[in-house]
């Protein structure tokens with residue numbers, strides 16, 4: 104009896120696999136990708152493990168004791184640097200920091216990974232793939248290095264002036280400039296002229312529908328190799344090649360992600376009215392969505408700079424020399440970056456309630472201020488955490504506190520200064536995207552109600 108049952112069970116399992124057909128391998132790749140992303144580091148360790156417990160001494164106040172109160176210490180650590188508990192096993196470290204691979208695959212020392220920027224939380228729940236709205240990467244890297252008694256190498260560019268935004272583009276451009284077209288390392292950088300600003304990290308859950316990606320839409324969204332740029336600091340061409348299939352799995356996983364639903368009540372009558380406003384004023388660029396928020400159609404439209412009118416520094420940062428050099432390497436071989444820049448890509452708006460601040464440079468704190476440009480604050484204090492106490496359900500996004508422009512931000516201690524977003528800085532301008540201005544107050548608030556459903 105028992106044998107018979109097991110036998111039938113496994114035969115049925117095989118049968119189920121075969122009728123699932125073409126979709127089945129995808130699910131398997133997605134799962135491989137999830138594991139590859141959340142369980143493995145692809146860089147060498149940069150810091151000793153014990154350094155995690157030492158950095159608290161640099162905070163200028165009595166930090167919880169990492170030995171006697173590990174939970175208190177980890178909370179304080181996460182708050183300090185804008186990190187979040189890992190929603191997967193991570194040896195007790197926050198998402199984005201992990202044990203690195205030493206010689207022979209041993210896990211020794213610490214390193215950062217994709218999720219330092221691409222993992223975050225909202226309302227106390229962590230998500231893989233939400234852009235980290237709290238991150239202070241400069242402080243994290245500085246403090247870990249200083250706590251080991253080492254000096255930070257001189258900064259070649261500003262990584263971040265405020266929390267949440269990060270100059271990932273310039274990291275990639277600088278690393279690429281010390282590679283030859285055959286990917287061998289150079290002593291002297293090639294002058295590529297690239298000069299990127301700090302950027303808002305896009306949510307991975309909107310990657311699925313995209314034909315092109317990055318804020319300027321110049322890269323084919325099916326490019327696996329472009330997702331590997333983060334490892335340019337260390338990997339040899341052969342190592343890149345060996346990891347390509349793993350990154351194809353990771354990409355399949357990223358494309359499978361979906362956003363969390365809006366957790367507060369939604370007025371369905373007003374949302375229905377808002378949907379009509381959206382269809383008329385927004386859908387041609389941002390696409391259309393079903394009742395469950397799923398994408399029905401998405402045009403992957405890149406809008407000319409003069410029409411969108413948002414800050415142009417990110418756009419100008421992609422120089423012809425950078426594009427030509429990237430395209431000459433293994434990274435650009437299969438999916439070259441487009442030689443023609445148009446403007447910025449209108450992203451899908453799935454899960455938009457959870458991804459404030461808005462625009463490619465994170466310069467606008469809420470949907471209400473995005474859709475009425477005269478109300479956008481120029482200098483303001485950012486939320487102190489991604490908890491719901493700092494979340495604004497009416498304006499949808501972060502509560503913010505305007506800062507008197509007479510305030511001398513430079514005179515503040517750095518921890519405080521990085522809680523202030525200053526739109527007068529290069530690349531952080533909050534102009535443009537004025538498509539909501541012409542709407543009536545009623546239409547705008549109905550529209551915001553609708554956006555909560557996506």
Ligand code: HEC
Nearest residue numbers: 216217220269271272302303304305310316317318330333
């Ligand atoms: C230092 C922060 C940081 C790290 C680390 C990082 N990214 Fe990103 N990522 C960004 C930012 C910022 C952008 C937007 C860049 C732009 O458009 O100019 C981005 C864009 C992307 C996009 C395009 C998303 C879209 O919809 O346009 C993908 C895919 C991506 N990153 C994958 C990865 C992977 C995989 C890793 C790790 C191997 C990684 N990133 C590491 C910050 C980071």
Ligand code: HEC
Nearest residue numbers: 384385388406411413447448449450460461462463538539
């Ligand atoms: C002409 C095309 C176009 C129209 C019309 C348009 N948008 Fe956009 N939208 C864009 C582009 C392009 C961006 C990205 C701009 C940037 O980041 O600099 C954007 C960005 C956004 C963002 C921020 C996305 C993010 O992740 O930060 C939101 C929200 C948004 N639009 C909502 C709307 C709504 C609501 C409407 C209708 C009132 C609308 N848009 C009309 C092109 C458009």
